[in-house]
Amino acid sequence: MPTARDVAKLAGTSNAVVSYVFNNGPRAVSAAARERVLKAAKELDYKPNALARALSAGKTRSIGLIVPDIANPFFAELARAVEIAAAERGHLLLIGDSATVEEQERRLMESFIERKVDSIILVSLLDEPDLKPINVAGLPVVALHPLSAGQHASSLTIDYEEAAYVATRHLLEEGYQSIGLLNGPLDSVGTRQHATGFERAVSGTSVTISRRASPISRAGAAEVALEWLRAADAPRSIYATTDEQAHGVLFAAYTLGLNVPDELAVIGVDGTAASEFSVPPLSSIRQPTQSIANRAVEILVDGNVDADGDKTIVNELFDFELIVRKSSRA
Amino acid sequence: MPTARDVAKLAGTSNAVVSYVFNNGPRAVSAAARERVLKAAKELDYKPNALARALSAGKTRSIGLIVPDIANPFFAELARAVEIAAAERGHLLLIGDSATVEEQERRLMESFIERKVDSIILVSLLDEPDLKPINVAGLPVVALHPLSAGQHASSLTIDYEEAAYVATRHLLEEGYQSIGLLNGPLDSVGTRQHATGFERAVSGTSVTISRRASPISRAGAAEVALEWLRAADAPRSIYATTDEQAHGVLFAAYTLGLNVPDELAVIGVDGTAASEFSVPPLSSIRQPTQSIANRAVEILVDGNVDADGDKTIVNELFDFELIVRKSSRA
């Protein structure tokens, strides 16, 4: 592998000039010298060593993304969107899968910090992820889920309360007389938002409601739904807080021989590509994944400094879209 | 951030000793000195700078994984498996998504090489991925798909010909009189293996066969399947070469009101977790994802040197498992 010194030698200059050329350096370079350097670089197929550059510049041009479960299509789509956004700005994305294990989440943070990523995008299932290691290292972070009020960090997310409200209203408007809420397994800000929106939508109506919580997985949701749909409080329609859970419900309905939507309506949240092709197609609240990803990368890469030059934290809510498909249209 | 020199100063030694302690260095260190260094390191919360270490040692302890589509659950599960295997050996995994675009695949290779990953795991949809950049950089590679005979590289994969044979035989044994092959879109080693296995299974029988090719996505497969199932050569059963395509077929059947498996049987390949929860549950050839991932990382990290000390290339075939579910059991 040729180094900047090799190129300099061939071009008859010093390695400083090579650096100036490749960075439109802090110093000007004569047209002639630039020419010779570029020619020499091409001849040797010179590629600056990213490690050395990062060491002295203190920037690695890489972003760490931590997701709870890369095998969940929503997070996979999100990861892809973030990678696209990062690549557009010449950044590399490192993806870490915490497998919804708190300990693993922390390990990934440490690992990313050791590897000197420039910033971190976090999707945690935890209410109050421990951002201490990140803050100690002085890295900018953006969470892609709601944070509790006390957390001093940026977050980009849709308004889950409003999403729950809209989805539940949709079921009401379709005329379902009993509605169930299938929420996530933890008592987090997100789950509370879902519950609040759900309650707001049904309050003042005469519909029967019931609730369950399940893991964010098809298997977990299917298991809970099987019990639920056989129970006395089995609802005629279900708002599931993720598409994965909704798919689990669809599976449970199939297993019990319930026709969807004639005997059970289902709506989820996330709007993954797969929801369009399930049997039957799944109604869902679609998240603007690419917009969120773009904004996250923008904030982290271009920095987010206010008039005073301070880094500011932002907490932005994104618009979502209600997609009505067969699973909830009687 | 404290450096090794800071630790050395506090411990009253030179930075070399600090390095020796942290690496069980190439030189011995007295118990007393080791003690003082560790104490000082703890006091300062010293973490060796991975960048500097990588620069001088020439090893980054990271592996690059290139997949054609991280939003495809099979590749997501594979990525997760590789990450687990890599983490076990203290390596970090970088995941790149080529979006099945050849140009993007090459860009990812370059990007990984620039970032000095120690090795690369490649899942290409291409028959003959261009490994030149990797070879020039002298990095070990493992492909997780069949390579054409001429390719001088390691590969770990199941035997798709045998998989196709087993799946097709299964449909025959279930008594279906017409069988369709839904293959991938390219003329690659993999698609030829599927075709060969399919042909071997049906040869000598009197079943009617037909074929189609579609992209490896639900949407693409659904579109092709819709046309196919309405055509004159519409089969009674379909062997799809991936689960994603099989799910597209299930969707097409649903759209056309065809009962699965009574009017159409479907079987896929990959055995993703989602296949267990589709409507109806999908029969599939399950790949030993974690075993393949473990072996890939083992080969790359621990090296794969034969008796002569040469790096050898390995081409291993893994066992798969036929999972029969409702989609193909009449």
Add this chain to the structure above:
DNA sequence: AACGAGCATCTAACCGGTTAGACTACGCGG
């Protein structure tokens, strides 16, 4: 007492970039 072996440690070069400071040459104003 003298010498070699072996251990522990320190010094300094090195990995391959970046960049401030020193230096040269040139053009222009006075």
Add this chain to the structure above:
DNA sequence: CCGCGTAGTCTAACCGGTTAGATGCTCGTT
């Protein structure tokens, strides 16, 4: 014709580790 500003270049220090070579010291031999 001199002085100064500036563009262009080079030298060398620096980022933070790793590690070979040099050094000093102790201990066992003869």
